[in-house]
Amino acid sequence: MSHVKKIVTPLTEEQVKGLQAGDQVSISGVIYTARDAAHKLLTEAIQTGEELPVDFKGQIIYYAGPTPAKPGQVIGSCGPTTSGRMDAYSPTMMAQGLKGMIGKGPRSKEVVESMKENNVVYFAAIGGAAALIADSVKEAEVVAFDELGPEAIRRLVVEDYPCIVAIDAQGNNLYELGVEQYKVTD
Amino acid sequence: MNHSTETCMRELSVDKITEAVKRLCIEAACDLPEDVEKLIREAVDKEESKFGKYSLEKIVKNVELSRNENAPMCQDTGIVVVFAEVGQDLRLVGGSLTDAINEGVRQGYEEGYLRKSVVEDPVLNRKNTGDNTPAVIYTELVPGNEIKLQILPKGAGSENMGALKMLKPAEGLEGVKNFIIQAVTQAGGNPCPPVIVGVGIGGTMDKSTLLAKKALARHAGEPHANPEYQALEEELLEEINKLGIGPQGFGGKVTALAVHIETYPTHIATMPVAVCLNCHAARHKEVTL
Numbered sequence: 001m002s003h004v005k006k007i008v009t010p011l012t013e014e015q016v017k018g019l020q021a022g023d024q025v026s027i028s029g030v031i032y033t034a035r036d037a038a039h040k041l042l043t044e045a046i047q048t049g050e051e052l053p054v055d056f057k058g059q060i061i062y063y064a065g066p067t068p069a070k071p072g073q074v075i076g077s078c079g080p081t082t083s084g085r086m087d088a089y090s091p092t093m094m095a096q097g098l099k100g101m102i103g104k105g106p107r108s109k110e111v112v113e114s115m116k117e118n119n120v121v122y123f124a125a126i127g128g129a130a131a132l133i134a135d136s137v138k139e140a141e142v143v144a145f146d147e148l149g150p151e152a153i154r155r156l157v158v159e160d161y162p163c164i165v166a167i168d169a170q171g172n173n174l175y176e177l178g179v180e181q182y183k184v185t186d
Numbered sequence: 187m188n189h190s191t192e193t194c195m196r197e198l199s200v201d202k203i204t205e206a207v208k209r210l211c212i213e214a215a216c217d218l219p220e221d222v223e224k225l226i227r228e229a230v231d232k233e234e235s236k237f238g239k240y241s242l243e244k245i246v247k248n249v250e251l252s253r254n255e256n257a258p259m260c261q262d263t264g265i266v267v268v269f270a271e272v273g274q275d276l277r278l279v280g281g282s283l284t285d286a287i288n289e290g291v292r293q294g295y296e297e298g299y300l301r302k303s304v305v306e307d308p309v310l311n312r313k314n315t316g317d318n319t320p321a322v323i324y325t326e327l328v329p330g331n332e333i334k335l336q337i338l339p340k341g342a343g344s345e346n347m348g349a350l351k352m353l354k355p356a357e358g359l360e361g362v363k364n365f366i367i368q369a370v371t372q373a374g375g376n377p378c379p380p381v382i383v384g385v386g387i388g389g390t391m392d393k394s395t396l397l398a399k400k401a402l403a404r405h406a407g408e409p410h411a412n413p414e415y416q417a418l419e420e421e422l423l424e425e426i427n428k429l430g431i432g433p434q435g436f437g438g439k440v441t442a443l444a445v446h447i448e449t450y451p452t453h454i455a456t457m458p459v460a461v462c463l464n465c466h467a468a469r470h471k472e473v474t475l
Contacts, residue, residue, distance in 0.1 A: 022237075037312065064261065065261060065262075065301065065303075066261050066301070067257075067258045067261050067263060067299055067300055067301040068299045068300075068301070069299070070257075070299045076257070076258065076261065076299055076301070077252070077257055077258040077259070077260065077261045078261055079260055079261050079262075081261075081262065081343060082342075082343040082346070082376050082377075084376055085346075104343075104375070104378065104434065105343075105374070105375045105376040105378075105434075105435055106374055106375050106376065106435060124434065124436070126241050126244045126245065126248075126434060127260075127343065127378040127434060127465070128245060128248065128259065128260045128378050128465055128466055128467045129241075129244045129245055129247070129248040130248070130252075130258065130259060130260045130261040131248050131251045131252040131255065131257040131258065131259055132244060132247055132248040132251055134257070148314070149302060149314045149316065150261075150301050150302065150303065150314075151314075164237060164240075164436070166436075174237070174436055174437070175374070175375055175435050175436070175437075177437070178235060178237065178238075178430075178432060178435075178436045178437020178438070179374075179429070179430040179431055179432070179435070179437045180430065180437070181235070181430065181437050182234075182235055182238075182430035182432055182437045182438050182439060183428070183429060183430030184428035184430065185428075186428075
């Protein structure tokens with residue numbers, strides 16, 4: 001495979017600008033898991049002006065809800081979930097200073113527009129490769145919404161988590177470019 | 187009366203069903219069936235796109251790792267769909283079939299360290315039940331004195347991309363093909379392609395969706411018994427793989443691994459078509475007791 005760009009979190013504006021759709025990256029540092037229910041609670045808190053349990057400035061949210069860790073494990077299987085379900089919440093999170101999102105599958109036009117406005121990057125991980133991905137997770141701790149079980153917000157420390165830049169901050173979109181390239185019209 | 191289908195009355199303790207369901211839930215989560223794995227391995231060779239091939243190679247590695255380490259291949263270990271074919275000469279003793287199946291799910295998801303992904307109320311509270319119950323259970327009475335259990339833990343990423351249309355008979359075969367292709371196109375990269383496409387045609391609205399789900403329980407890639415439907419499955423697979431969606435939606439030649447069609451007679455005025463998609467982690471296990 002081609003050159004892999006190493007990324008250490010939190011993300012800077014310059015780092016985000018330097019990433020292009022189709023880049024292979026490996027992410028190290030802290031990332032936060034949040035999916036449907038946590039996003040609902042976070043955006044509700046933002047609307048009512050409550051303080052958030054995590055400061056998302058410069059951070060990456062990973063759309064994931066892991067399986068329980070077996071004894072001796074840091075985390076269970078931990079692959080990405082479908083990002084599209086978070087589309088309704090993502091612009092609000094980007095306005096909070098969020099710089100990156102990791103998930104799987106395409107995003108809405110509104111999300112891509114908001115990414116361009118806020119200089120945010122969207123990484124794709126391989127959906128369904130969850131046992132493999134767990135190897136990159138070195139620490140895991142629930143930091144908010146414990147009552148949500150698998151949907152709680154977890155602070156993960158990852159090492160060389162492999163991802164692909166699916167949509168960059170300029171709006172270049174691998175889901176469109178790739179499909180266009182391989183579409184066969186009779 | 188057809189005497190040839192009669193068997194001797196037999197008793198079976200529901201505890202055996204709990205035990206089997208528990209075992210199958212864990213096995214399904216960690217051990218991808220060989221039929222699906224074979225199709226994924228073939229896809230690695232067929233795929234030409236860089237990221238498509240990369241994804242498939244990772245998926246194959248993940249299948250091997252999850253099997254060797256008895257770890258769930260996907261963190262979405264699903265809501266459990268159970269197809270139970272109950273012999274009419276089988277007498278279940280010691281409790282209810284439904285309770286026995288749910289107890290098996292409860293034990294399997296706890297002891298197997300599988301994710302509990304079921305919420306109590308679909309709209310109002312969406313509170314996690316904490317044990318992945320209840321399962322979605324379909325029972326069918328069949329001749330014989332055995333029970334066949336098929337377990338399909340179904341992830342929601344692909345389930346969300348299902349589609350149903352009540353076609354007019356005038357829309358014909360072309361209408362059916364167009365709707366199926368449209369459903370897969372709209373799903374795009376969301377359902378974790380390469381997918382298995384389950385199609386149910388005929389019956390009523392509800393029957394067609396059930397057939398589409400049942401189509402996913404078929405041995406992956408096994409063709410329909412009717413040569414005309416077999417040809418339709420092949421044609422649809424070819425058309426779907428021209429869409430360019432590719433593994434994970436990154437673009438590529440392999441968007442689907444197989445198309446399975448199931449049909450049922452229908453009313454003179456209708457032609458329901460349902461599409462149920464399964465991700466590449468097409469987990470299915472079965473046992474006959």
